Amino acid sequence: MSADQVLASETNCHLFDGCGFPAPGLHSFVFDPIFSIGSFDFNKPMLLAFLSTIVVVGFFWAAFNKPKVVPGKVQMVGEAGYDFVRRGIVYETLGKKVGEKYVPLMVSLFFFVWIMNIWSVIPVAQFPVTAIIAFPVGMAAIVYITWMYLTFKKHGFVGALKNITGYDPTLGKVLPLSMTIEFFSNVLVRPFTHAVRLFANMFAGHTLLLLFTLASWYMLNGIGIAYAGVSFVMTIVMTGFELFIQAVQAYVFVLLACSYVQGALAEHH
Amino acid sequence: MIALVQMAADDAENPLVPPIPELIIGLIAFAIVFIFLAKKLLPNINKVLEERREAIEGGMEKAEATQAEAQQTLEQYREQLSEARHEAARLRQEAQEQGAALIAEMRAEGQRQREEIVAAGHAQIEADRKAAAAALRQDVGKLATELAGKLVGESLEDSARQSRTIDRFLDGLDATATGSATAEAAR
Numbered sequence A: 001m002s003a004d005q006v007l008a009s010e011t012n013c014h015l016f017d018g019c020g021f022p023a024p025g026l027h028s029f030v031f032d033p034i035f036s037i038g039s040f041d042f043n044k045p046m047l048l049a050f051l052s053t054i055v056v057v058g059f060f061w062a063a064f065n066k067p068k069v070v071p072g073k074v075q076m077v078g079e080a081g082y083d084f085v086r087r088g089i090v091y092e093t094l095g096k097k098v099g100e101k102y103v104p105l106m107v108s109l110f111f112f113v114w115i116m117n118i119w120s121v122i123p124v125a126q127f128p129v130t131a132i133i134a135f136p137v138g139m140a141a142i143v144y145i146t147w148m149y150l151t152f153k154k155h156g157f158v159g160a161l162k163n164i165t166g167y168d169p170t171l172g173k174v175l176p177l178s179m180t181i182e183f184f185s186n187v188l189v190r191p192f193t194h195a196v197r198l199f200a201n202m203f204a205g206h207t208l209l210l211l212f213t214l215a216s217w218y219m220l221n222g223i224g225i226a227y228a229g230v231s232f233v234m235t236i237v238m239t240g241f242e243l244f245i246q247a248v249q250a251y252v253f254v255l256l257a258c259s260y261v262q263g264a265l266a267e268h269h
Numbered sequence B: 001m002i003a004l005v006q007m008a009a010d011d012a013e014n015p016l017v018p019p020i021p022e023l024i025i026g027l028i029a030f031a032i033v034f035i036f037l038a039k040k041l042l043p044n045i046n047k048v049l050e051e052r053r054e055a056i057e058g059g060m061e062k063a064e065a066t067q068a069e070a071q072q073t074l075e076q077y078r079e080q081l082s083e084a085r086h087e088a089a090r091l092r093q094e095a096q097e098q099g100a101a102l103i104a105e106m107r108a109e110g111q112r113q114r115e116e117i118v119a120a121g122h123a124q125i126e127a128d129r130k131a132a133a134a135a136l137r138q139d140v141g142k143l144a145t146e147l148a149g150k151l152v153g154e155s156l157e158d159s160a161r162q163s164r165t166i167d168r169f170l171d172g173l174d175a176t177a178t179g180s181a182t183a184e185a186a187r
Helices: A002-010 A044-064 A073-094 A096-121 A134-165 A169-218 A224-265 B002-010 B020-152 B159-186
Strands: A035-037 A040-042
Touching (some): A044 B020, A073 A096, A073 A224, A073 B020, A096 A134, A096 A224, A096 B020, A134 A224, A134 B020, A169 A224, B020 B159
Antiparallel strands (some): A035 A040
Protein backbone atom coordinates (compact mmCIF):
# COMPACT_ATOMS: atom_id res chain seq x y z
CA MET A 1 0.00 0.00 0.00
CA SER A 2 2.71 2.38 0.98
CA ALA A 3 4.59 1.18 -2.04
CA ASP A 4 1.88 2.64 -4.25
CA GLN A 5 2.38 6.01 -2.70
CA VAL A 6 6.08 5.90 -3.21
CA LEU A 7 5.45 4.89 -6.81
CA ALA A 8 3.00 7.67 -7.26
CA SER A 9 5.12 10.55 -6.18
CA GLU A 10 8.73 9.55 -6.11
CA THR A 11 9.42 7.19 -8.97
CA ASN A 12 10.26 8.22 -12.46
CA CYS A 13 7.25 6.59 -13.97
CA HIS A 14 5.96 8.68 -16.87
CA LEU A 15 3.62 8.39 -19.82
CA PHE A 16 5.10 6.43 -22.77
CA ASP A 17 7.56 4.76 -20.39
CA GLY A 18 5.48 1.65 -20.48
CA CYS A 19 4.25 1.91 -16.91
CA GLY A 20 0.59 2.36 -16.01
CA PHE A 21 -1.00 5.39 -14.32
CA PRO A 22 -0.61 5.10 -10.57
CA ALA A 23 -4.19 6.10 -9.88
CA PRO A 24 -5.09 7.18 -6.35
CA GLY A 25 -7.47 4.89 -4.51
CA LEU A 26 -8.37 3.53 -1.13
CA HIS A 27 -4.76 2.64 -0.59
CA SER A 28 -3.99 6.38 -0.57
CA PHE A 29 -5.89 6.63 2.71
CA VAL A 30 -4.02 3.92 4.53
CA PHE A 31 -0.78 4.80 6.25
CA ASP A 32 2.03 2.79 7.68
CA PRO A 33 2.47 3.36 11.36
CA ILE A 34 5.03 5.95 12.38
CA PHE A 35 5.65 3.91 15.49
CA SER A 36 3.89 1.11 17.30
CA ILE A 37 3.19 0.41 20.93
CA GLY A 38 2.18 -3.23 21.13
CA SER A 39 -0.73 -3.66 18.76
CA PHE A 40 -1.39 0.09 18.70
CA ASP A 41 -0.09 1.78 15.58
CA PHE A 42 0.42 5.50 15.64
CA ASN A 43 0.02 6.79 12.09
CA LYS A 44 0.03 10.07 10.18
CA PRO A 45 -3.68 10.98 10.59
CA MET A 46 -3.36 10.53 14.34
CA LEU A 47 -0.31 12.75 14.37
CA LEU A 48 -2.16 15.35 12.33
CA ALA A 49 -5.15 15.10 14.69
CA PHE A 50 -2.92 15.90 17.64
CA LEU A 51 -1.25 18.64 15.66
CA SER A 52 -4.74 20.05 15.05
CA THR A 53 -5.29 20.04 18.79
CA ILE A 54 -2.02 21.85 19.30
CA VAL A 55 -2.79 24.39 16.58
CA VAL A 56 -6.30 25.14 17.85
CA VAL A 57 -5.40 25.24 21.52
CA GLY A 58 -2.14 27.06 20.77
CA PHE A 59 -3.86 29.71 18.72
CA PHE A 60 -6.64 30.32 21.19
CA TRP A 61 -4.14 30.24 24.02
CA ALA A 62 -2.16 32.97 22.34
CA ALA A 63 -5.34 34.88 21.64
CA PHE A 64 -7.38 34.44 24.80
CA ASN A 65 -5.01 33.43 27.60
CA LYS A 66 -4.46 36.98 28.72
CA PRO A 67 -7.17 38.85 26.88
CA LYS A 68 -7.26 42.60 27.03
CA VAL A 69 -10.14 45.00 26.73
CA VAL A 70 -8.22 46.67 23.93
CA PRO A 71 -7.26 43.59 21.90
CA GLY A 72 -3.94 42.85 20.25
CA LYS A 73 -3.69 41.44 16.76
CA VAL A 74 -3.92 37.76 17.67
CA GLN A 75 -6.76 38.40 20.07
CA MET A 76 -8.57 40.40 17.40
CA VAL A 77 -8.34 37.49 14.94
CA GLY A 78 -9.37 35.06 17.66
CA GLU A 79 -12.33 37.21 18.56
CA ALA A 80 -13.38 37.40 14.94
CA GLY A 81 -13.31 33.59 14.65
CA TYR A 82 -15.04 33.14 17.98
CA ASP A 83 -17.68 35.66 17.08
CA PHE A 84 -18.23 34.06 13.70
CA VAL A 85 -19.21 30.76 15.27
CA ARG A 86 -20.99 32.29 18.23
CA ARG A 87 -23.12 34.83 16.41
CA GLY A 88 -23.07 33.42 12.90
CA ILE A 89 -23.98 29.85 13.78
CA VAL A 90 -25.06 29.31 17.38
CA TYR A 91 -27.08 32.48 18.01
CA GLU A 92 -28.60 32.21 14.54
CA THR A 93 -29.98 28.73 15.11
CA LEU A 94 -30.48 28.51 18.88
CA GLY A 95 -30.94 32.10 19.88
CA LYS A 96 -28.76 33.99 22.29
CA LYS A 97 -30.27 32.76 25.54
CA VAL A 98 -30.48 29.06 24.80
CA GLY A 99 -27.41 28.98 22.60
CA GLU A 100 -24.90 30.46 25.05
CA LYS A 101 -24.48 27.09 26.77
CA TYR A 102 -23.50 25.34 23.56
CA VAL A 103 -21.07 27.97 22.28
CA PRO A 104 -17.92 26.26 23.65
CA LEU A 105 -18.84 22.93 22.09
CA MET A 106 -19.63 24.45 18.72
CA VAL A 107 -16.55 26.68 18.69
CA SER A 108 -14.35 23.72 19.55
CA LEU A 109 -16.00 21.58 16.88
CA PHE A 110 -15.72 24.22 14.19
CA PHE A 111 -12.08 25.05 14.64
CA PHE A 112 -10.99 21.48 15.30
CA VAL A 113 -12.76 20.20 12.19
CA TRP A 114 -11.56 23.11 10.11
CA ILE A 115 -7.92 22.66 11.06
CA MET A 116 -8.14 18.91 10.49
CA ASN A 117 -9.54 19.65 7.03
CA ILE A 118 -6.92 22.26 6.25
CA TRP A 119 -4.04 19.78 6.57
CA SER A 120 -5.17 18.67 3.12
CA VAL A 121 -3.42 21.59 1.46
CA ILE A 122 -0.57 22.15 3.91
CA PRO A 123 2.70 21.03 2.29
CA VAL A 124 4.21 17.88 3.80
CA ALA A 125 1.05 17.13 5.78
CA GLN A 126 -1.18 17.08 2.69
CA PHE A 127 -3.84 14.89 4.16
CA PRO A 128 -7.25 15.85 5.54
CA VAL A 129 -7.60 14.04 8.85
CA THR A 130 -11.36 13.95 8.42
CA ALA A 131 -10.92 11.76 5.32
CA ILE A 132 -10.45 8.96 7.84
CA ILE A 133 -14.03 8.16 8.86
CA ALA A 134 -13.13 7.56 12.50
CA PHE A 135 -12.55 11.25 13.17
CA PRO A 136 -15.86 12.57 11.83
CA VAL A 137 -17.63 9.62 13.48
CA GLY A 138 -16.16 10.53 16.85
CA MET A 139 -17.35 14.09 16.64
CA ALA A 140 -20.71 13.18 15.14
CA ALA A 141 -21.12 10.75 18.04
CA ILE A 142 -20.51 13.55 20.53
CA VAL A 143 -23.16 15.65 18.82
CA TYR A 144 -25.51 12.65 18.63
CA ILE A 145 -25.14 11.88 22.32
CA THR A 146 -25.64 15.53 23.20
CA TRP A 147 -28.74 15.65 21.04
CA MET A 148 -30.24 12.45 22.50
CA TYR A 149 -29.44 13.49 26.05
CA LEU A 150 -31.08 16.88 25.57
CA THR A 151 -34.14 15.34 23.92
CA PHE A 152 -34.79 12.92 26.76
CA LYS A 153 -33.94 15.46 29.43
CA LYS A 154 -36.24 18.07 27.99
CA HIS A 155 -39.25 15.97 27.04
CA GLY A 156 -39.10 12.90 29.26
CA PHE A 157 -39.13 9.41 27.83
CA VAL A 158 -42.49 9.49 26.02
CA GLY A 159 -42.10 13.09 24.96
CA ALA A 160 -38.64 12.35 23.62
CA LEU A 161 -39.96 9.42 21.60
CA LYS A 162 -42.71 11.65 20.24
CA ASN A 163 -40.16 14.29 19.42
CA ILE A 164 -37.87 11.83 17.68
CA THR A 165 -40.64 10.11 15.73
CA GLY A 166 -42.42 13.33 14.81
CA TYR A 167 -45.64 12.23 16.52
CA ASP A 168 -48.55 14.16 15.02
CA PRO A 169 -52.08 12.68 15.46
CA THR A 170 -53.50 14.83 12.67
CA LEU A 171 -51.70 12.60 10.19
CA GLY A 172 -54.24 9.83 10.85
CA LYS A 173 -53.55 6.59 9.09
CA VAL A 174 -50.21 7.69 7.72
CA LEU A 175 -48.95 8.21 11.25
CA PRO A 176 -47.36 4.76 11.78
CA LEU A 177 -45.54 5.03 8.48
CA SER A 178 -44.50 8.60 9.14
CA MET A 179 -43.28 7.71 12.61
CA THR A 180 -41.27 4.77 11.31
CA ILE A 181 -39.62 6.90 8.66
CA GLU A 182 -38.94 9.71 11.09
CA PHE A 183 -37.48 7.35 13.65
CA PHE A 184 -35.28 5.74 11.05
CA SER A 185 -34.26 9.11 9.64
CA ASN A 186 -33.50 10.73 12.99
CA VAL A 187 -32.06 7.95 15.06
CA LEU A 188 -30.16 5.93 12.48
CA VAL A 189 -29.54 7.95 9.36
CA ARG A 190 -28.88 11.34 10.92
CA PRO A 191 -25.61 10.55 12.75
CA PHE A 192 -24.46 8.53 9.78
CA THR A 193 -25.03 11.33 7.28
CA HIS A 194 -23.65 13.87 9.70
CA ALA A 195 -20.34 12.05 9.82
CA VAL A 196 -20.27 10.85 6.24
CA ARG A 197 -21.05 14.27 4.76
CA LEU A 198 -17.82 15.61 6.20
CA PHE A 199 -15.85 12.48 5.57
CA ALA A 200 -16.94 12.05 1.94
CA ASN A 201 -16.25 15.65 1.03
CA MET A 202 -12.75 15.47 2.40
CA PHE A 203 -12.19 12.02 0.97
CA ALA A 204 -13.27 13.13 -2.50
CA GLY A 205 -11.32 16.35 -2.25
CA HIS A 206 -8.15 14.56 -1.33
CA THR A 207 -8.69 12.03 -4.11
CA LEU A 208 -9.15 14.83 -6.64
CA LEU A 209 -6.01 16.60 -5.52
CA LEU A 210 -4.09 13.34 -5.63
CA LEU A 211 -5.44 12.55 -9.08
CA PHE A 212 -4.38 15.84 -10.62
CA THR A 213 -1.05 15.90 -8.83
CA LEU A 214 -0.20 12.37 -9.87
CA ALA A 215 -1.41 13.00 -13.40
CA SER A 216 0.76 16.10 -13.69
CA TRP A 217 3.78 14.06 -12.75
CA TYR A 218 2.82 11.00 -14.78
CA MET A 219 2.19 12.86 -18.03
CA LEU A 220 5.41 14.84 -17.85
CA ASN A 221 6.85 13.18 -20.97
CA GLY A 222 6.75 14.06 -24.69
CA ILE A 223 3.43 15.47 -25.89
CA GLY A 224 2.03 14.61 -22.50
CA ILE A 225 3.75 17.70 -21.07
CA ALA A 226 0.92 19.88 -22.45
CA TYR A 227 -1.63 17.75 -20.61
CA ALA A 228 0.55 17.73 -17.56
CA GLY A 229 0.37 21.55 -17.63
CA VAL A 230 -3.42 21.45 -17.73
CA SER A 231 -3.43 18.93 -14.93
CA PHE A 232 -1.09 21.10 -12.89
CA VAL A 233 -3.33 24.14 -13.35
CA MET A 234 -6.20 21.97 -12.20
CA THR A 235 -4.17 21.02 -9.13
CA ILE A 236 -3.76 24.69 -8.27
CA VAL A 237 -7.43 25.44 -8.93
CA MET A 238 -8.57 22.44 -6.92
CA THR A 239 -6.31 23.40 -4.05
CA GLY A 240 -8.05 26.76 -3.89
CA PHE A 241 -11.41 25.09 -4.18
CA GLU A 242 -10.53 22.64 -1.43
CA LEU A 243 -9.60 25.51 0.87
CA PHE A 244 -13.11 26.77 0.36
CA ILE A 245 -14.73 23.35 0.79
CA GLN A 246 -12.79 22.70 4.00
CA ALA A 247 -14.22 25.80 5.61
CA VAL A 248 -17.70 25.12 4.24
CA GLN A 249 -17.73 21.55 5.53
CA ALA A 250 -16.61 22.63 8.98
CA TYR A 251 -19.35 25.26 8.90
CA VAL A 252 -21.99 22.77 7.74
CA PHE A 253 -20.95 20.23 10.36
CA VAL A 254 -21.39 22.75 13.16
CA LEU A 255 -24.55 24.22 11.67
CA LEU A 256 -26.13 20.77 11.58
CA ALA A 257 -25.01 20.10 15.14
CA CYS A 258 -26.73 23.32 16.18
CA SER A 259 -29.90 22.49 14.30
CA TYR A 260 -30.02 19.05 15.98
CA VAL A 261 -29.68 20.67 19.38
CA GLN A 262 -32.33 23.15 18.40
CA GLY A 263 -34.62 20.29 17.39
CA ALA A 264 -34.06 18.61 20.73
CA LEU A 265 -34.95 21.75 22.65
CA ALA A 266 -37.93 22.71 20.48
CA GLU A 267 -41.39 22.25 21.94
CA HIS A 268 -42.74 20.59 18.83
CA HIS A 269 -40.73 18.61 16.47
CA MET B 1 -25.31 0.46 9.62
CA ILE B 2 -25.07 -3.09 10.89
CA ALA B 3 -24.84 -4.35 7.37
CA LEU B 4 -22.15 -1.82 6.70
CA VAL B 5 -20.21 -2.87 9.75
CA GLN B 6 -20.57 -6.47 8.66
CA MET B 7 -19.35 -5.56 5.23
CA ALA B 8 -16.46 -3.71 6.74
CA ALA B 9 -15.39 -6.67 8.74
CA ASP B 10 -14.83 -8.50 5.52
CA ASP B 11 -12.83 -5.75 3.93
CA ALA B 12 -10.24 -4.08 6.10
CA GLU B 13 -9.94 -1.22 3.68
CA ASN B 14 -13.56 -0.15 3.66
CA PRO B 15 -13.27 3.60 4.19
CA LEU B 16 -16.68 3.81 5.89
CA VAL B 17 -15.67 1.65 8.80
CA PRO B 18 -14.11 3.64 11.61
CA PRO B 19 -10.91 2.06 12.90
CA ILE B 20 -11.13 2.03 16.69
CA PRO B 21 -7.66 3.47 17.45
CA GLU B 22 -8.30 6.46 15.22
CA LEU B 23 -11.71 6.91 16.80
CA ILE B 24 -10.20 7.01 20.27
CA ILE B 25 -7.36 9.29 19.22
CA GLY B 26 -9.84 11.60 17.53
CA LEU B 27 -11.99 11.77 20.65
CA ILE B 28 -8.97 12.44 22.85
CA ALA B 29 -7.69 15.13 20.49
CA PHE B 30 -11.10 16.79 20.45
CA ALA B 31 -11.55 16.45 24.20
CA ILE B 32 -8.31 18.34 24.79
CA VAL B 33 -9.47 21.15 22.51
CA PHE B 34 -12.87 21.24 24.17
CA ILE B 35 -11.51 21.25 27.72
CA PHE B 36 -9.07 24.05 27.03
CA LEU B 37 -11.62 26.18 25.22
CA ALA B 38 -14.62 25.53 27.43
CA LYS B 39 -12.90 25.64 30.81
CA LYS B 40 -10.36 28.37 30.36
CA LEU B 41 -10.02 30.25 27.13
CA LEU B 42 -13.60 31.05 26.20
CA PRO B 43 -14.61 32.11 29.73
CA ASN B 44 -11.52 34.33 29.64
CA ILE B 45 -12.56 36.06 26.48
CA ASN B 46 -16.20 36.24 27.52
CA LYS B 47 -15.19 38.10 30.64
CA VAL B 48 -13.14 40.54 28.61
CA LEU B 49 -15.88 40.99 26.03
CA GLU B 50 -18.27 41.76 28.87
CA GLU B 51 -15.79 44.20 30.35
CA ARG B 52 -15.37 45.84 26.98
CA ARG B 53 -19.11 46.11 26.50
CA GLU B 54 -19.41 47.70 29.90
CA ALA B 55 -16.50 50.01 29.21
CA ILE B 56 -18.08 51.13 25.99
CA GLU B 57 -21.45 51.58 27.60
CA GLY B 58 -19.84 53.36 30.56
CA GLY B 59 -17.98 55.63 28.16
CA MET B 60 -21.18 56.37 26.33
CA GLU B 61 -22.98 57.09 29.56
CA LYS B 62 -20.17 59.40 30.60
CA ALA B 63 -20.28 61.17 27.29
CA GLU B 64 -24.02 61.57 27.62
CA ALA B 65 -23.64 62.96 31.12
CA THR B 66 -20.99 65.39 29.95
CA GLN B 67 -23.14 66.49 27.09
CA ALA B 68 -26.11 67.00 29.40
CA GLU B 69 -23.92 69.03 31.71
CA ALA B 70 -22.65 71.14 28.84
CA GLN B 71 -26.22 71.68 27.70
CA GLN B 72 -27.19 72.71 31.19
CA THR B 73 -24.30 75.14 31.44
CA LEU B 74 -25.23 76.58 28.10
CA GLU B 75 -28.80 77.05 29.26
CA GLN B 76 -27.52 78.69 32.38
CA TYR B 77 -25.34 81.05 30.40
CA ARG B 78 -28.16 81.89 28.08
CA GLU B 79 -30.43 82.58 31.00
CA GLN B 80 -27.81 84.77 32.62
CA LEU B 81 -27.21 86.56 29.38
CA SER B 82 -30.89 87.25 28.85
CA GLU B 83 -31.17 88.32 32.45
CA ALA B 84 -28.28 90.67 31.99
CA ARG B 85 -29.85 92.06 28.85
CA HIS B 86 -33.08 92.49 30.67
CA GLU B 87 -31.30 94.23 33.51
CA ALA B 88 -29.47 96.49 31.13
CA ALA B 89 -32.72 97.39 29.38
CA ARG B 90 -34.34 97.99 32.71
CA LEU B 91 -31.48 100.20 33.84
CA ARG B 92 -31.58 102.14 30.63
CA GLN B 93 -35.29 102.57 30.98
CA GLU B 94 -34.87 103.65 34.54
CA ALA B 95 -32.15 106.10 33.65
CA GLN B 96 -34.32 107.49 30.93
CA GLU B 97 -37.20 107.85 33.31
CA GLN B 98 -34.99 109.36 35.92
CA GLY B 99 -33.57 111.76 33.38
CA ALA B 100 -37.03 112.72 32.26
CA ALA B 101 -38.14 113.16 35.85
CA LEU B 102 -35.05 115.22 36.58
CA ILE B 103 -35.67 117.41 33.60
CA ALA B 104 -39.31 117.81 34.56
CA GLU B 105 -38.33 118.58 38.11
CA MET B 106 -35.79 121.12 37.02
CA ARG B 107 -38.28 122.62 34.68
CA ALA B 108 -40.81 122.85 37.48
CA GLU B 109 -38.18 124.31 39.76
CA GLY B 110 -37.28 126.84 37.13
CA GLN B 111 -40.90 127.68 36.71
CA ARG B 112 -41.31 128.00 40.41
CA GLN B 113 -38.25 130.23 40.74
CA ARG B 114 -39.39 132.32 37.84
CA GLU B 115 -42.78 132.70 39.41
CA GLU B 116 -41.18 133.51 42.71
CA ILE B 117 -39.02 136.14 41.13
CA VAL B 118 -41.93 137.53 39.23
CA ALA B 119 -44.03 137.52 42.38
CA ALA B 120 -41.23 139.15 44.32
CA GLY B 121 -40.91 141.70 41.55
CA HIS B 122 -44.61 142.36 41.66
CA ALA B 123 -44.55 142.72 45.40
CA GLN B 124 -41.58 144.99 45.19
CA ILE B 125 -43.26 147.05 42.53
CA GLU B 126 -46.43 147.13 44.57
CA ALA B 127 -44.50 148.16 47.63
CA ASP B 128 -42.60 150.78 45.69
CA ARG B 129 -45.78 151.96 44.18
CA LYS B 130 -47.40 152.16 47.58
CA ALA B 131 -44.39 153.90 49.01
CA ALA B 132 -44.32 156.21 46.05
CA ALA B 133 -48.03 156.80 46.39
CA ALA B 134 -47.66 157.53 50.09
CA ALA B 135 -44.71 159.80 49.48
CA LEU B 136 -46.53 161.41 46.64
CA ARG B 137 -49.63 161.87 48.69
CA GLN B 138 -47.58 163.60 51.40
CA ASP B 139 -45.72 165.71 48.90
CA VAL B 140 -48.82 166.57 46.94
CA GLY B 141 -50.62 167.44 50.18
CA LYS B 142 -47.76 169.62 51.31
CA LEU B 143 -47.48 171.29 47.94
CA ALA B 144 -51.18 171.76 47.69
CA THR B 145 -51.36 173.15 51.19
CA GLU B 146 -48.52 175.48 50.47
CA LEU B 147 -50.10 176.47 47.24
CA ALA B 148 -53.48 176.97 48.81
CA GLY B 149 -51.91 178.88 51.70
CA LYS B 150 -50.18 181.17 49.27
CA LEU B 151 -53.39 181.61 47.29
CA VAL B 152 -55.73 182.09 50.21
CA GLY B 153 -53.18 183.94 52.21
CA GLU B 154 -54.21 182.46 55.35
CA SER B 155 -52.26 180.04 57.24
CA LEU B 156 -53.52 176.65 57.09
CA GLU B 157 -50.89 175.57 59.46
CA ASP B 158 -53.49 174.28 61.83
CA SER B 159 -52.92 170.68 61.40
CA ALA B 160 -56.42 169.48 62.06
CA ARG B 161 -57.91 171.62 59.47
CA GLN B 162 -55.06 171.02 57.19
CA SER B 163 -55.31 167.27 57.20
CA ARG B 164 -59.07 167.41 56.82
CA THR B 165 -58.77 169.63 53.81
CA ILE B 166 -56.03 167.52 52.26
CA ASP B 167 -57.96 164.36 52.75
CA ARG B 168 -61.00 165.80 51.21
CA PHE B 169 -59.00 166.95 48.29
CA LEU B 170 -57.30 163.67 47.78
CA ASP B 171 -60.51 161.75 48.12
CA GLY B 172 -61.84 163.93 45.39
CA LEU B 173 -58.79 163.11 43.32
CA ASP B 174 -59.20 159.39 44.02
CA ALA B 175 -62.83 159.49 43.07
CA THR B 176 -61.92 161.11 39.81
CA ALA B 177 -59.19 158.56 39.17
CA THR B 178 -61.53 155.64 40.04
CA GLY B 179 -64.23 157.09 37.90
CA SER B 180 -61.91 157.46 34.93
CA ALA B 181 -60.52 153.88 35.53
CA THR B 182 -64.05 152.49 35.67
CA ALA B 183 -64.95 154.34 32.54
CA GLU B 184 -61.78 152.96 30.90
CA ALA B 185 -62.65 149.38 31.97
CA ALA B 186 -66.19 149.79 30.72
CA ARG B 187 -64.88 150.99 27.45
